[in-house]
Amino acid sequence: MDKGNVKLAPSILSADFSHLGKQVAEAERAGADRIHVDIMDGHFVPNISMGAPIVQSLRRVTDLRLEIHMMITDPDFFLDQFVEAGSDSFLVHWEGNNNLHRTVQRIKSLRKRAGVAINPATPALVLEEIISDLDQVLVMTVNPGFGHQQFIHSTLPKIRRVGQMIEQRNLECELEVDGGIDEATAPLTVAAGANVLVAGSSIFGAGVGVCAAMHQLRRAIDGVVR
């Protein structure tokens, strides 16, 4: 498992869409590792967000990896259009997918990075038979569907368990967390083993500007022992 620098993945769900290009450029300058794009269809989660045209626009303004978090009932159906729009990696949910292995293989056959996301109530052990095939695991630290929610502390032992699975198998797989990540909760997740942090409102909604918010977040996790 990569114990190097913890990576920050700003989620544009909380960005100002009238200045999206500018906000993403600012995040890039402040050291964002990738841009996290939340796709919601109003079925898988009780909210709708954006689609492939946003990815297409982002592709024109950044070279950062565009990571697509698919909170939709039929991710397989939409993969091609998101790839065509310029996506680099896909996070698909374990929940509601009867053919997860097939979805993961499909993503890999499109030569994109594949990750599986698990909701707060889903145990780490569902990953046992798939984790060796993955580039990333995403542990949801809120219930998916909305930004600005409160971090669920009972997910911390699960982050630790997924970290152990990755280490025991000696995998390169990233351990990412998503939801309620701010200066107070980020260090807890890093101490539990997370090495990629998705953050929306604490970066784009902080009121101090994207750069300052990212530096604050980075300062909060610097020096946390893993």
Ligand code: DX5
């Ligand atoms: C929630 C999304 C998150 C969201 C996080 O369903 O998956 O990526 O943008 O937002 P914050 O960081 O505000 O909790």
Ligand code: ZN
């Ligand atoms: Zn997300």
